[in-house]
Amino acid sequence: MRNQLSLALCLACGVVQAEDQWTPLTGAEIIQSLNDRRVMYDHAWQEFRASGRSLYNAGSDSWGYWSVRGAQYCSMWPPSDVWTCYDMARSGDKLFFIDASGGITEGRYADQD
Numbered sequence: 001m002r003n004q005l006s007l008a009l010c011l012a013c014g015v016v017q018a019e020d021q022w023t024p025l026t027g028a029e030i031i032q033s034l035n036d037r038r039v040m041y042d043h044a045w046q047e048f049r050a051s052g053r054s055l056y057n058a059g060s061d062s063w064g065y066w067s068v069r070g071a072q073y074c075s076m077w078p079p080s081d082v083w084t085c086y087d088m089a090r091s092g093d094k095l096f097f098i099d100a101s102g103g104i105t106e107g108r109y110a111d112q113d
Contacts, residue, residue, distance in 0.1 A: 020091045020092070020094075021091060022089040022090070022091050022096065023089060023090050023091070024071075024087065024088070024089050025071070025088040025089060025090055026071050027068045027069075027070055027071045027072075029088075029090075030068045030071070030072070030073050030088050031068050033088070033090065033095060034048040034066070034073065035048060035050050036048065036049065036050050037109060037110075038109070038110035038111075039095060039107035039108065039109060039110065040107060040108050040109070040110050041105060041106070041107050042106075043058055044056060044057060044058035044059075045057055045110060046107075048066050052065050052066060052067055053065060053066075054066040054075060056077075062077060063078075064076055064077035064078065065077075067083075069083075069085060071087070072085040072086060072087055072088070073085065073086050073088050073097065074086070084099075085100075086098055086099055086100075093108055093109060094106055094107070094108055095107045095108070095109075
């Protein structure tokens with residue numbers, strides 16, 4: 001996964017302005033970054049509860065679970081019982097969730113909008 005993160009970061013250089021410095025997050029940093037926070041995406045938001053529950057809203061509520069496994073953020077959304085994991089990076093107030101194929105979702109803290 002670290003190789004995928006490096007590749008994703010390199011590929012994103014063309015999209016992210018040169019002054020943005022992406023910093024990969026460790027497991028402990030992911031917990032610190034998400035625990036009891038609300039993250040805003042383009043057309044949705046997500047809360048990461050300390051209990052391990054996660055509330056995602058893109059027009060209606062969807063409850064799931066989140067955890068950190070190694071140095072990755074992972075989530076599961078019932079009725080599925082499959083955990084999907086993402087590398088994470090940060091640049092200033094931006095959080096980047098990087099999936100296994102290198103796709104990137106950008107978020108910002110709700111209290112920083």
